[in-house]
Amino acid sequence: xxxxxxxxxxxxxxxxxxxxxxxxxxxxxxxxxxxxxxxxxxxxxxxxxxxxxxxxxxxxxxxxxxxxxxxxxxxxxxxxxxxxxxxxxxxxxxxxxxxxxxxxxxxxxxxxxxxxxxxxxx
Numbered sequence: 001x002x003x004x005x006x007x008x009x010x011x012x013x014x015x016x017x018x019x020x021x022x023x024x025x026x027x028x029x030x031x032x033x034x035x036x037x038x039x040x041x042x043x044x045x046x047x048x049x050x051x052x053x054x055x056x057x058x059x060x061x062x063x064x065x066x067x068x069x070x071x072x073x074x075x076x077x078x079x080x081x082x083x084x085x086x087x088x089x090x091x092x093x094x095x096x097x098x099x100x101x102x103x104x105x106x107x108x109x110x111x112x113x114x115x116x117x118x119x120x121x122x
Contacts, residue, residue, distance in 0.1 A: 006111045011074040014046040014096070015117075017057035019065040023116070026071070031114045033107040037100035044103050046073075048085055048094040050117065058120040068120040079109035 016034075018026070025035040037044060047053050053070040061068030083096045098106055 006074075006076070010077055011111055012077045012080040014048070014073055014075055014080075015050050015053035016046045016071045016073070016114075017053045017061055018069050018071055019061040020067045021065070023067075023069055023071075026114055032110065034103060034114070037103060042100050044098040044100060044106065045095050046098070048096070049092055052092050052094065054118055054120075057118065062120040062122065066122060069116050070118040071114050072117045073114040074111045075106060076109040076111060079106065 022035065029035065034044065047056070050070060050072070057068030057070050080096065083098060085094050086097055087094050
């Protein structure tokens, strides 16, 4: 499926909170691909909603590194259908658990660019 042919029904909207280091790696990849997971990071955790991503970016990333951002991106639904949404806290604390070994396949199924939607600074 070509990116310009994808309809909203074909896509899953995802969010991910990031700190300054991950944001720089996204810049280096022209906002097209997520960087490989580091040793000790067996899972990539995109979240299902902006509210949850903003809580993480504003409460954790900003506190820990002085900067947090919320990113939004679209992945082909046909790829994401094999992953179950996990609830990890309150009703809006939902995320996908994508094994690190599947991250390159996820990257290959991103449609469009990864965009920064919100930023948090002290």
